[in-house]
Every structure is written in structure tokens, then in C-alpha cells.
Amino acid sequence: MIKNVVIADDSALARMFIRRCLEIAGLGDANFIEASDGSEAISCMKKVKADLLVTDLTMPNMNGIELMRKISMSPRLSGTPVLVVTSAGNAEQRKELLELGATRIISKPVSPPVLIDALQEVNRILHGSGGEEDSEPQSSFSPLLPNGVGFVTPSDAD
Numbered sequence: 001m002i003k004n005v006v007i008a009d010d011s012a013l014a015r016m017f018i019r020r021c022l023e024i025a026g027l028g029d030a031n032f033i034e035a036s037d038g039s040e041a042i043s044c045m046k047k048v049k050a051d052l053l054v055t056d057l058t059m060p061n062m063n064g065i066e067l068m069r070k071i072s073m074s075p076r077l078s079g080t081p082v083l084v085v086t087s088a089g090n091a092e093q094r095k096e097l098l099e100l101g102a103t104r105i106i107s108k109p110v111s112p113p114v115l116i117d118a119l120q121e122v123n124r125i126l127h128g129s130g131g132e133e134d135s136e137p138q139s140s141f142s143p144l145l146p147n148g149v150g151f152v153t154p155s156d157a158d
Contacts, residue, residue, distance in 0.1 A: 002051040002122065006033045008041035008067065009056040009085070018054055018085065018110055025115040038062030042070055042077075050080050052122055057086045065093075068100040081122040085110055 005022060009015045015034045022030070033048060035041035037059040045053065053071070057064035064084060071077045084097050087108040094105050103125060104118045 002027055002030055002119070002126070004031045004033065004048050004050050005052045005054065006035060006041050006044050006048075006050045007054045008035040008038060008059065008064070010036050010059040011056075012036075014056065014085075021110050021112050021115050022054070022119075024112040025119055027119070036060075038064065038067030038070070041067055045071075045077055045080065050077075051126065052081050052083065054083045054085060057084060057088070065096065065100070068097060068102060072100045081125050083115075083118050083122070 005027060007015045007018050007022075009018065012034075019032050019034075022032070030051075031048075033044045033050070035044050038055070039062040041053065041055060042062070044050070055064045055067055059067075062070075064086070068082065068084070071080060071082065078101060081103040082101060084102045084105045085108060086105065097105055103122055106114055106118060
């Protein structure tokens with residue numbers, strides 16, 4: 001279960017939007033910790049065990065790539081699932097982020113359906129994929145809006 005989420009972005013509006021999307025995607029009961037840059041995110045993650053980090057790439061002081069490098073070098077933090085949110089990024093940068101341990105790279109604008117899909121992947125990481133056919137899904141969230149309306153994700157459309 002995802003209890004503590006660190007959101008790192010230098011824009012307060014972007015942090016608020018990501019938080020709201022995560023709440024809609026099923027993390028309404030999570031504790032959200034906001035950081036305005038990578039240095040602040042590391043500091044928060046040392047104080048509170050983060051179950052998930054959502055980070056932007058372009059931030060002052062310590063950008064998202066530097067943050068990912070620090071996390072990958074820390075035995076305590078290296079297993080933390082990381083969603084990287086970016087409006088830019090080339091194939092080489094995406095490859096580097098994945099090598100540094102990014103769980104998923106999400107293009108802006110962020111939306112609840114995209115986060116639902118990413119959170120399912122995070123949930124598999126946190127609870128182990130198991131691989132057993134008879135095991136029940138470990139999902140602790142529902143892809144429904146508070147009014148009960150569901151989202152159609154790309155995997156649902158197939």
C-alpha cells in the first residue's frame with residue numbers, strides 16, 4: 001500500500017496538480033510530502049520512508065536526473081519507485097533515467113488515467129509481481145472518480 005508520496009517539482013501549481021491527479025487515481029488516503037527541488041526531496045525521503053517519489057526533471061539546486069543519481073547510490077533509497085514527469089526528454093535521457101531506476105517516465109500533461117496505469121506498476125513493485133496465476137491483484141486503489149465514473153485506460157481499449 002502506498003502511504004507516503006514525495007512530490008518534487010519547483011512549481012507549487014504543478015505539485016498541487018500532480019497531488020490531485022494521484023488522489024483521483026486512488027491515493028486519497030496517502031500522506032503527500034512536497035519538495036521544491038531534488039535536495040529537498042532527498043531530505044524528505046531521509047526523514048520519512050517514501051513509498052513513491054514523483055519528480056519533475058527541471059528544478060533548481062538539484063534537478064531530477066541528479067536526484068535519481070543520488071537515490072540510485074543510496075542503499076536505503078534505491079528501491080523507492082520513481083515516476084518521472086517531464087515535458088521534455090529524448091531517447092538517450094529516457095534510457096539514462098530507466099538505468100538510474102525510474103519506474104516510469106510520464107510525459108506532461110499528467111492525467112489520472114496515466115497515473116492509474118503507472119500506480120499499478122508501482123503496486124506490482126511494492127508487493128512483488130508474484131507470477132502466480134491464482135493470486136489476487138494487490139491493487140489498493142480503484143480507477144474511479146469520486147462520483148463513480150471510471151476511466152478508460154489505453155489497456156482497457158484493446
